[in-house]
Amino acid sequence: xxxxxxxxxxxxxxxxxxxxxxxxxxxxxxxxxxxxxxxxxxxxxxxxxxxxxxxxxxxxxxxxxxxxxxxxxxxxxxxxxxxxxxxxxxxxxxxxxxxxxxxxxxxxxxxxxxxxxxxxxxxxxxxxxxxxxxxxxxxxxxxxxxxxxxxxxxxxxxxxxxxxxxxxxxxxxxxxxxxxxxxxxxxxxxxxxxxxxxxxxxxxxxxxxxxxxxxxxxxxxxxxxxxxxxxxxxxxxxxxxxxxxxxxxxxxxxxxxxxxxxxxxxxxxxxxxxxxxxxxxxxxxxxxxxxxxxxxxxxxxxxxxxxxxxxxxxxxxxxxxxxxxxxxxxxxxxxxxxxxxxxxxxxxxxxxxxxxxxxxxxxxxxxxxxxxxxxxxxx
Numbered sequence: 548x549x550x551x552x553x554x555x556x557x558x559x560x561x562x563x564x565x566x567x568x569x570x571x572x573x574x575x576x577x578x579x580x581x582x583x584x585x586x587x588x589x590x591x592x593x594x595x596x597x598x599x600x601x602x603x604x605x606x607x608x609x610x611x612x613x614x615x616x617x618x619x620x621x622x623x624x625x626x627x628x629x630x631x632x633x634x635x636x637x638x639x640x641x642x643x644x645x646x647x648x649x650x651x652x653x654x655x656x657x658x659x660x661x662x663x664x665x666x667x668x669x670x671x672x673x674x675x676x677x678x679x680x681x682x683x684x685x686x687x688x689x690x691x692x693x694x695x696x697x698x699x700x701x702x703x704x705x706x707x708x709x710x711x712x713x714x715x716x717x718x719x720x721x722x723x724x725x726x727x728x729x730x731x732x733x734x735x736x737x738x739x740x741x742x743x744x745x746x747x748x749x750x751x752x753x754x755x756x757x758x759x760x761x762x763x764x765x766x767x768x769x770x771x772x773x774x775x776x777x778x779x780x781x782x783x784x785x786x787x788x789x790x791x792x793x794x795x796x797x798x799x800x801x802x803x804x805x806x807x808x809x810x811x812x813x814x815x816x817x818x819x820x821x822x823x824x825x826x827x828x829x830x831x832x833x834x835x836x837x838x839x840x841x842x843x844x845x846x847x848x849x850x851x852x853x854x855x856x857x858x859x860x861x862x863x864x865x866x867x868x869x870x871x872x873x874x875x876x877x878x879x880x881x882x883x884x885x886x887x888x889x890x891x892x893x894x895x896x897x898x899x900x901x902x903x904x905x906x907x908x909x910x911x912x913x914x915x916x917x918x919x920x921x922x923x924x925x926x
Contacts, residue, residue: 548768550840552608553847554829557889558601560857562593564885566652567861569874570718573652573736574711577801581877587801589878595790595797599814602654603755603822605850609658610759611768613665628666630916635662637915641855641908649858651736654752655851657744661753665760673761680754680761687750688815695808723871729862755819771830778827785824792817845896846889849906853892860888 565572572578577590620627642655668676721732767774792813799810833840846853863869864884865876876884899906905913905921913921 549844549847550833551826551829552850553843555601555605556846556850556853558597559605560889561882561885562597562601564861564881567650568865568876568881570722571715571874573718574715576711576715578874580874586878589882591797591801594800595793599818600822603819604826606752606755607759610756611763614760614763617669631666634912634916635659637912645855645858646737647730647733649862651733651740657749657752660749661756664753665756673764676757676761680757683750683754684815688812691808691812695806698806698808719874722866722873724867729866778831781823781827785820789817789821789824793821842893845900846892848900849896852906852908855908857888
């Protein structure tokens with residue numbers, strides 16, 4: 548699970564770096580300074596293969612880990628509810644600071660809110676959890692279908708690109724400025740994306756968490772060899788239906804031949820399948836690539852620290868906190884920077900874990916969770 552978490556963390560970074568590096572990408576537009584075939588090839592590839600997939604995989608692991616925490620609390624005779632609520636409060640505060648200071652696209656606050664829902668639903672059966680996840684996904688997709696039908700029926704959708712471009716230019720100027728300009732821009736963006744978080748990402752994250760909860764309750768990952776057939780089916784379904792839906796979504800995002808609402812509706816249904824195919828493929832290949840597994844497991848164990856560190860490093864590169872290279876780095880170079888950052892995190896995480904049980908932010912969260920000082924050094 549640590550290795551799979553590290554794998555998901557890499558995918559999240561490759562997606563997020565484009566939004567950290569450009570006000571235009573945060574506005575849903577391509578960076579106007581980069582329009583070569585290679586630039587567009589990278590944009591299409593990241594959207595097709597990675598966007599909206601890896602945060603779902605990470606959310607699945609959040610739900611799965613929830614069942615492990617439940618079991619651990621029961622084994623040690625701990626009162627789970629107050630302990631978990633303290634953990635969620637700590638996660639929310641960390642996420643809020645992350646969103647205001649570094650990246651308004653933060654997902655930790657969403658996990659904190661979804662964690663409350665998991666707490667309420669902790670006694671749900673695996674079958675009911677899967678059905679609820681499917682129902683949430685279908686309801687979200689239906690919402691976008693209705694929006695698409697409204698647009699097709701004559702709702703005026705004109706004039707949206709120019710304001711978005713003007714907003715992106717304004718964002719670029721703020722992100723390249725001083726500390727208070729950057730923070731003010733992050734707060735402004737937060738006020739614009741709260742509705743997206745509540746109506747789209749929150750329910751999508753909850754659906755993925757519920758699948759993780761169901762898998763955790765069934766103990767399906769304890770013996771992967773007993774579930775080879777199920778993993779193979781996930782691969783076949785995900786790499787056919789999932790990739791087909793991802794291609795449709797990519798057309799809607801970058802080509803304009805498909806209305807974006809239709810693309811979002813299809814992606815909501817098919818992105819979880821592709822994410823599941825990635826996870827199933829990774830789990831099946833992991834026994835045959837132990838070195839890669841060990842390399843990914845180290846940053847996976849420090850996932851929270853590394854997630855926040857990724858935003859910090861990118862902020863130092865792209866905003867006025869540091870080099871202020873906002874919208875001056877092409878999409879291919881962004882991906883190379885992301886790979887370089889993650890490679891450094893692999894090395895750092897392996898070094899850190901030689902002398903510590905927990906990452907620095909993990910240590911803080913455990914302190915808030917158990918309300919006592921965790922051990923730092925490894926025995």
